[in-house]
Amino acid sequence: MSAGRGLRMSMVEAGTALAFALAGTAAIGDSLRIGTGWGADGPQSGTFPFWIGVILVAASAGTLLQAVRARAESGLFASWGQLRLVASVLVPTALYVAAIPFTGIYLASAALVAWFMHRLGGFGWARSMAAGLGVAVTCFLVFEVWFLVQLPKGPLESLLGY
Amino acid sequence: MEELGLLMQGFAVVMEPQNLLLMLVGIALGVLIGVLPGLGGANGIAILLPLTFAMPPVSAIIMLSCIYWGALFGGAITSILFNIPGEPWSVATTFDGYPMAQQGKAAEALTAAFTSSFVGAFIAIVMITFIAPVIAGFALRFGPPEFFAVMFLSFASFIGMSKGPALKTLSAMMLGFLLAAVGMDTVTGQLRMTFGSTEMIRGFDFLVAVIGLFGISEILCSIEDGLRFKGERAKIDARVVLKVWASLPKHWWLALRSSLIGCWMGITPAGATPASFMSYGVARRMSKHGASFGKGRIEGVIAPETAAHAAGTSALLPMLTLGVPGSPTAAVLLGGLIMWGLQPGPMLFVEQKDFVWGLIASMYLGNVVGLIVVLVAVPWFAAILRVPFSIIAAIILVVCAIGAFTVSNAEFDITLMLIFGVVGYVLKKLDYPLAPLVLALVLGDRTEEAFRQSLLISQGSLRVFFSNWLVSSIMAMGFALLLWPVVSWVVERINAHRSGTGAVVPREA
Amino acid sequence: MPPAGCFRRSLLIGAGAAALVSPAIAQKGWEPTRPVQFIVPAGTGGGADQMARVIQGIVSKHKLMRQPMVVVNKAGGAGAEGFLEAKGARGNPHMIVITLSNLFTTPMATGVPFNWQDLTPVAMLALDEFVLWVNAESPWKTAAEFIAAAKQERLKLGGTGSKQEDQIIAVAIGKATGAQLTYVPYRGGGEVAVQLVGKHVDASVNNPIEAVTHWRSGALRPLCVFDSQRLANTEKMTETMAWSDIPTAKETGLDVEYLMLRGIFMPAGVQPAQVAFYEGLLEKVRETPDWRELMQQGAFNSTSMTGDAFRAWLTKEEARHRTLMQEAGFLA
Structure with missing residues (x-):
């Protein structure tokens, strides 16, 4: 053993x-x-x-x-501590994937980035939210507006007329 | 020479300021598209095609082909930095490129990748310029049996060198074949292994699987050791480029051989992805340091990148001369040609000289410009690794999700990607090799299709695979490569015996 | 589709309906209020994809619509994926679908729960022709000679896909004449034409646009066209022949006729004003020189239909496909 x-x-x-x-x-x-x-x-x-x-x-x-x-x-596949670390990434990612059909990919992405920065990186909420929003808006501009690629969208984008 | 005169005219067209500008825009867009997994060359060009509809054909093709070069260059970036192949043909680049990045040699790997891409493309273009008609005729000889033989050769050059335990290698490869078979059987139009689910009809796209297996699983693996990437302490220095360049000439034979493999695979047309795998496999076989491949050898970056770019470039040749695309991206470009009122095929070289030579000239110039652009950006690319893990990991996950979605516009693929990520994490930790799985997944259905097409043609007789010198010699090469490990093992034994020690040194394999 | 998708769509429909009641817009007729998804139930680079992207290009070049048009490929399962997507988008006026013969053949061959009546027909844009091609070095100069040879020994006919238009024609030729043809499926029309040039198969039923360049270079020879009348284009394509010089199958004693639909559909449950908008848009597209050039190049049969005439045509064609597929044993 x-x-x-x-x-x-x-x-x-x-x-x-x-x-x-x-x-x-x-x-x-x-x-x-x-x-x-x-x-x-x-x-x-x-x-x-x-x-x-x-x-x-x-x-x-x-x-x-x-x-x-x-x-x-x-031996060990992974210690409980290691698995906890893996879960700290995997669980939010799974929630992210599950949320995409409801919220669209942009809102979910903003939330994911903000959460990672705050929880794993120790950044303040304000900076984390700003970064999340920045990523989502950049993606939106690149895909929906410039490349005309339609990504999954939710009620928010629908309100904005997309 | 007539070609040179025509080429000079082509350069005159390309050198117009407006066209040069389009070239830069194209390269930049291409690198962006290549970096985003899923939004690969084919999808990216299809998306941008209508924008070029209002341009004159020469300008349009210059821009689109530059997007293509940019995507070829760009595919290597994420493979090396994050183990996420931006394009199918850069999967083999991850095998040694990512370990290099982990050892703090990201800039070296990127420089080697870009430079060898350029070399591969350059050799292919020279070939297109001078011997295009001869080669186009050769491509006509490839029917289903020849195509199967080439696929067989790709497998043979890769098999037998896997480091994983034999049973696990076998399992991984069979899983790849199974995943490739899901969906519609192209030969009979029958649905296989969809179990009544409409989501399964689509089958498993190679890119979705690879984004999960390589990219997501890498994030999960690296997080076990704390919240950071291993390569972050990389020293980045603009002089790295020159240092790598100084070391490259000694690999001239490797580069030349990889280019030839690439050109050949691009023309046949098997495409850039099998070319990169085959070239990597052959390089490892031929190298004295074969055992250290996969641990960050620069040859492991040079070989696949050179071949992929040579194949990607020469894939345009059958498209122009025969109207048959050598790659999915070439298929989209082909659609573009038709849209602009140009009919690709044998008459194009006769009737549209301006266009053809403008395109060929733009290949030369586009690759030079592309190389300069990406090399200048190497320090910035490498610096991405210094962004804190908590930020970059989330952004990678988002980009992967977008990539998985855009492959075939399916939300279900995002879920699949995550599942593949977990599967990849478990398999890596259990020492299942992922390369055979990926190889089988990417080539599996094409191989089966070619095999069954051949048998349709021959009415079920296997002799079709030895029916002429071409197919026979490719098959023979395949068998030779397949048996090589066995033969070399026997030879080693005999030598060991003769040398009188009698003891066999255990090989690390 | 997971219930989540439905939830999102019902919101979309809500927004669309709101736009409809708004009086200013109602007076001018309906217009898209968000980007229009143009679904292609086939892969990038194929005939349907090309046509969709030409339409997209024409619409943006001539500014025929205020909102952008976005092409989305849904090729899985011989297009089943794209059709199911459109079927699930009931009432969404911001989606159109381009169809090819797989509109009929895919559900019949695979048993996927879909029928053209799950969509709203908008317009037939054109019909794609099929021509019987052989290698120029082969001894067969007419369709009759080819058929006679195929009765003597089994010949190989290459085509695109399985249990789709090309194979239907191959089987129909066999049924009508007793010729023995082995059908070899390939991935795309261009590949088939090159395989024929390389003599890996004996004949093909390529669309004109797929094989024209090889014909002009002298590598292929057309034997007959599977239409009731000859092609319209009289401009010389080779030294001696124009499209209009190719005899019809019937003239050569081969009683097989087949044309492929290139049509536009919308999801079911949309308003008449919305259908009318797209009918008008496509009418404008057809009038552009770019479109006419495409029709000319591909030697398309430029018949177009809308409304009830189109529906009647679809009903008739579906029945015909069912018979053809049944005779060939392709029904799932």
Whole structure:
């Protein structure tokens, strides 16, 4: 048993291998539906995905086996402290992505930048908000106005007539 | 020589002040587009195309092709600084470019990337100028079997040199192939692995996956060690450019070989992305220091960048002479030509001499101007790394989200990007190599398509892959590269045995 | 579409409706109040994309509209993605869609829940022609000779995409004559033409604009056009031939006819005044010299229709496509 507290490598290893195997199984299942044979004019639509799925399942089974065997001496994937740091970036980002369909990308981006600066960088709220707003407005000008690229927009932009 | 006279006329057209100005604007826009992932060359040019509609064709193509050069240059910037490939063809640049940046050598990597891009493009343009018709004829020989053989060669030059554990390498590569297969099967028009979801119909775009796997996951990885980027203490000095230049001539053979690979891939037309991978793979095979590739070797930046730019440039040749685009960006430029009332194809060189030679002259000049512009900006680009992490990380995330969205205008892709980011983070920590995954994802469906097209043509006979000298020799090269590791391992064993020690030195592989 | 998207759209519609009631605007007829999204259910660089960008360019060059027009490519699943987007944007007057034959073929071939009646037809801009091409070095001088050869041995016909217009024509030729054709799908029309020049396939059914340059350089030979009448353009394209010299399929004894729609649609549930605005806009686009040049270059059939005539045409064509797809065994 290795020292330190955190997520164990062997668990993540096994979980990943299982996920890979699951993806392979899904591919096999769907390929059987559309045909995996070798038709008159070469392979059918499902042939390649089918065999790729089979290889993927086999390879992940091997990885899983190795992970189980090596579980005693496996170290840490990441300590809880490290994971907390990762979460401090990942959670706001996930919220950001989830908010985009509702608020549009500009408002969400302003909030994300402001939050990062304030929480992770220790900047004051005023400066953080100003920077967030600056980023959002710059993006808006570059994409919507100059390049005529439409990005996801929300009620605010709608009020402004975009 | 007739070509030289025509080229001089072309220069006269390009040198008009108005055209020179458009050139600068084009390069600047191109670098911007190249830096923003997702808004790549093809999308960017498509967006700007209508703006040029009111210009004379020569001016319009000068501006658009300069956007193209700018995007080719710009793609390297984010790859090196943040491990985020701005363009598909700069994925291979991240392999050594990003480690260099982490070691505080961002400016060196950028200089090497820009300079070798220029060299690649220059060699390709010289080739276009003097032997265009010969080469265009050669491209006609490429049908589906030849195309498959080239794809096979790309894989072969890359496989077998992965550092990851064998099973994990295999898993990663198979996952790439699977992701590439999702969506519509182009050969039969059947939907595969969409499981009834309309979001899955689109399939997994390569860029969305790469932005997540490389870019987002890198932010997650680097944050474990505290809230900062590793390369921030980089010393930035304008003299770096000269120092790197002084060291470049010794890599002349590497540059030449990479340019040839690039030109060849651009013409066939397989495109810049496989060219960059193949060139990187071959460089690593041929190098005495192969094992230290991926840890920040300058050759690992030179090889893919030279090839990508050579391919990107020569991809314009089949577009002009045959009307078949060598890259997605060339496809959009092709649409532009038609809009301006020019019909690309064999008659263009005969009927529109002014236009063609104006374009070729603008390639020379555009690349020189482009190189100067980006080199001057190297210190500023590198200085981005000194912006506090809390600011730059958020901006990167925003730019990535915008990039993922613009690839195919889908909000779902932003979510996918984040998922790929987490997946990339986990895979990196578990020592799954990402390069095979990406290679399979980018080339997977084209390879399968070419394979099945070939079999349609041959009525199901595999002999089609050895039906003429061209396809046979490419396939043979592929097999040779594939078997190389095995052969060299055997040779090493025999040598070790002969030398009498009997013991085999364990290789770090 | 997640419910979030609907929420945003209902707000958009709210704003659009508010603009409608405003009296000043109502008097002058409706006009877009925000940028107009121009959806292209195909990738960048293809025929539909080119046409959309020409329209965008004409609109901005001649200042035909106050708001900008923004082209958005939604190519996934042979265009299914773009059509579903438009279907989901019910009542949004700031969206138009350009369609090609995949308007009919994609839902039939993939089973994606979509039908042209989920959209509001605005106008037919043109019809794209199809020509049977062979390599100039091949022995076949007429369509009849080609068909006779294809009865002797299996020939390869290259085309764009799978279960779409090119393959429908290939199957229809086979059905009508008993010719044995192997259809080889490629990604784009330009690629098909080059494959034919390189003799990797024996024939193609490229649109005129995709193959014209190879014809003029003497690499390809047109055998017949799949229209009921000959092409209009009488200007000599090669030393001996003009577009109008290509016989129709019927003249050569091949009873196959196929034209591809290039039309503009809006989402369902829009106001008549809004449709009228786009009809007027497209009318102005068609009158510009830029548009006429494109029609000339691509040897398009420049028939245009709006309103009920267009609807009737669409109904008829949908039924015809269903029959063709059924006969070919392409229905999902």
